[in-house]
Amino acid sequence: MEYTVQKLAQLAGVSSRTLRYYDEIGLLKPARINSSGYRIYGSAEIDKLQQILFYRELGVELEKIKKIIHSSSFDSLKALQEHRTKLVENKKQLELLITNVEKTIANYEGRIVMSDQEKFTGFKQKLINDNEAKYGKEIRAKYGNEKVDRSNQKLMGLTPEQYAELQKLEAEIMDTLQAALTTGDPASELAQETADLHRQWLSYTWDKYSEEAHAGLAQMYVDDARFTAYYDRIQAGAAKFLRDAILIYTGKNK
Amino acid sequence: MEYTVQKLAQLAGVSSRTLRYYDEIGLLKPARINSSGYRIYGSAEIDKLQQILFYRELGVELEKIKKIIHSSSFDSLKALQEHRTKLVENKKQLELLITNVEKTIANYEGRIVMSDQEKFTGFKQKLINDNEAKYGKEIRAKYGNEKVDRSNQKLMGLTPEQYAELQKLEAEIMDTLQAALTTGDPASELAQETADLHRQWLSYTWDKYSEEAHAGLAQMYVDDARFTAYYDRIQAGAAKFLRDAILIYTGKNK
């Protein structure tokens, strides 16, 4: 099959201007030009356009797309599989946003309380995704599947009121931590209050509190980039500070 | 809580330039300017920024966002609910794209043959209608190899529009199945909805629906590794779960 600009445009759901632009920048040249100067595209161009649109959908710049698909080492199959992975990631991202909007509705209706951080989950893009991929497994291996699963289970069983309380606590922790950071002293009253709030918060998700586990978790906040990032949003070094405060609080600071 | 540009930027995952630009165009003005001319944002601005980002995510132009959220009749709750609807639509669109990429991989590996039209499903949406008149015959000739053997005949007669509908259904089935799996109960409302969607889907490819055949196919999903793999992409045991849901749906669960 041969297509003129407009026909291909309609087939692919892009404008003819777009196709001319792609020709202009050398991204997609027609198979040939007929005697009247019309652009004529063939099936090879169709496949190429499809590839281009996949990349475009993923937000890749046209110049980069050009380099990618023109490179001699370009492996379509591998590229497609990468497309799939990224699309699935984007889908997860979207699901996060949907959760966010649902939470925001609940927040609006007064059913739950959202922290400021929470209000923007899903908007920040890959950073979190990447970390999840990098550290997700590792965490489970390091700190035990059991504990993670059990805490998940317990979370599912919470009443809405309890859940709201939990969220309020979380917000309070962040606020107090921020205040405590200005003292600079993990042994300060404010820092110790933060640690105590954190213990209360844990009690919602843990079956049994122990100082050992609490101290272990605090160390994790420093070791694991996901958590470090979470707390360091307040201020660089916040995770470390929180850990130190908790180590003092639990008496494991030696 | 009060935030300077950079802190708010980090919280929301945007650049400080973006915040200044939003101030410049009057989209989001800081709560106040301190004595040194610094922009200071409060919690009202946080909520507003969140709203803005929801709209931006949906591709709404900043000028329009401005008009929307500044209009006196602006109803945040209603807006949020509309956001949700649109995000869910986008998610379905993404699922279509994922299906497309998976098919393209299969096409590449020689397992199936894709028509030119098919190569762009998911990229476009409503332009499909027009193409039907123009390319109808050609498509019908090409659609043949697409599906499982027994459904070939009926598929050959599908219009592109119907084909798109079929793909949408397929995506919906996966979506609903995923949700149903969290309930863990094949008799749950969601699971039964999945079974019903599955029946609708079958109606596209079967001449005549019967509960026996439906139940038989469900069993096949478990017995045949190819199908098991297809559904278990979602989660291990998904095929089994779907079978059980269908057995209950068809009343053949004994």
Add this chain to the structure above:
DNA sequence: GCTTGACCTTTACGTAGCGGAAAGGTTTAT
């Protein structure tokens, strides 16, 4: 008290990926 570095400010020019209009040639249908 002074420096350093991380903040903040405004102004201003640059860019990607097209949209759209102008001015004209070609093809197809009636």
Add this chain to the structure above:
DNA sequence: ATAAACCTTTCCGCTACGTAAAGGTCAAGC
């Protein structure tokens, strides 16, 4: 034969910022 519907190139405009440049502010450490 004429209109409608294509096609062409050229060029200017737009959005949503990125990226300097040139300078003021603030807290920390020496």
